[in-house]
Amino acid sequence: MPGPIQSIERAAAVLRLLGGAGRPLALAELAAALDLPRPTVHGIVATLRSEGLVEQDHASALYRLGGGLRTLASGWDRHDLRARAMNWADVLAGGTGCAVYLAVPEGAAAGIVHHVFRPDGTPQTLRTNTDHPLHATAWGKCLLAFAPVSTPAPRDLELRRYTGRTASTVAMLEAHLAAARTRGMATDVGEFESGAGGAAVPLRSGGGLTVAALGIAAPVEQLFGGGGEPRPAQADLLRAAGREISALLVSR
Numbered sequence: 001m002p003g004p005i006q007s008i009e010r011a012a013a014v015l016r017l018l019g020g021a022g023r024p025l026a027l028a029e030l031a032a033a034l035d036l037p038r039p040t041v042h043g044i045v046a047t048l049r050s051e052g053l054v055e056q057d058h059a060s061a062l063y064r065l066g067g068g069l070r071t072l073a074s075g076w077d078r079h080d081l082r083a084r085a086m087n088w089a090d091v092l093a094g095g096t097g098c099a100v101y102l103a104v105p106e107g108a109a110a111g112i113v114h115h116v117f118r119p120d121g122t123p124q125t126l127r128t129n130t131d132h133p134l135h136a137t138a139w140g141k142c143l144l145a146f147a148p149v150s151t152p153a154p155r156d157l158e159l160r161r162y163t164g165r166t167a168s169t170v171a172m173l174e175a176h177l178a179a180a181r182t183r184g185m186a187t188d189v190g191e192f193e194s195g196a197g198g199a200a201v202p203l204r205s206g207g208g209l210t211v212a213a214l215g216i217a218a219p220v221e222q223l224f225g226g227g228g229e230p231r232p233a234q235a236d237l238l239r240a241a242g243r244e245i246s247a248l249l250v251s252r
Helices: 006-021 027-034 038-050 069-075 079-095 139-144 168-182 231-251
Strands: 055-057 061-064 099-106 107-116 131-133 188-189 196-205 210-219
Touching: 006 027, 006 038, 006 055, 006 061, 006 099, 027 188, 038 055, 069 168, 079 099, 079 107, 079 210, 079 231, 099 139, 099 196, 131 139, 139 168, 139 188, 139 196, 139 210, 168 188, 196 231
Parallel strands: none
Antiparallel strands: 055 061, 099 107, 099 210, 107 131, 188 196, 196 210
């Protein structure tokens, strides 16, 4: 049976030291307490800093516990997530001509954290702070496909039929999710609202953990070409925005 992983044990020890000291600590103090070389401890705290679990004061160079520890139990703060994504969401809307949605797992739904209107001037309704069905929207299926620990299993969902295209059986939904994982992108071809389509990619934080879905929405004929695949130009812009926002989440 595999034994403990030493690097994880050392990282946990650093967090315990910082949490129990009652004051910020210097690298030399951490190294002495752990009886480890300073370069080794520096590598550990640098990694913990990149994950937001440790912070370093720029003036004193002392280390303390980071704000990222608060998200371990509660997930990303919705306002923080929105703040990091909104500039790229605006760029994505302008580049694709589509509405943009940022969604997070919210029980048995996809909670809309941010919504950018299509830039065509047509009447639209703001969807921020509303819940969308996981099984019938691109962003919902993206969360089901790429964040399965944070969402219910397909068999536990109420698979309400919204249109004739809705995945209303477990087998159909699981096929959609398998296709999304293969493509790296979930789609909705008029499954929630007739004539309205969507595509969504996962947003990943440190370690590759999916924390949200970034989606675009437009009339089906605008967003999809033959065979029900998203048009390449719009899909490429969506993937690029997803990568850029994920990079911001990793570097918090």
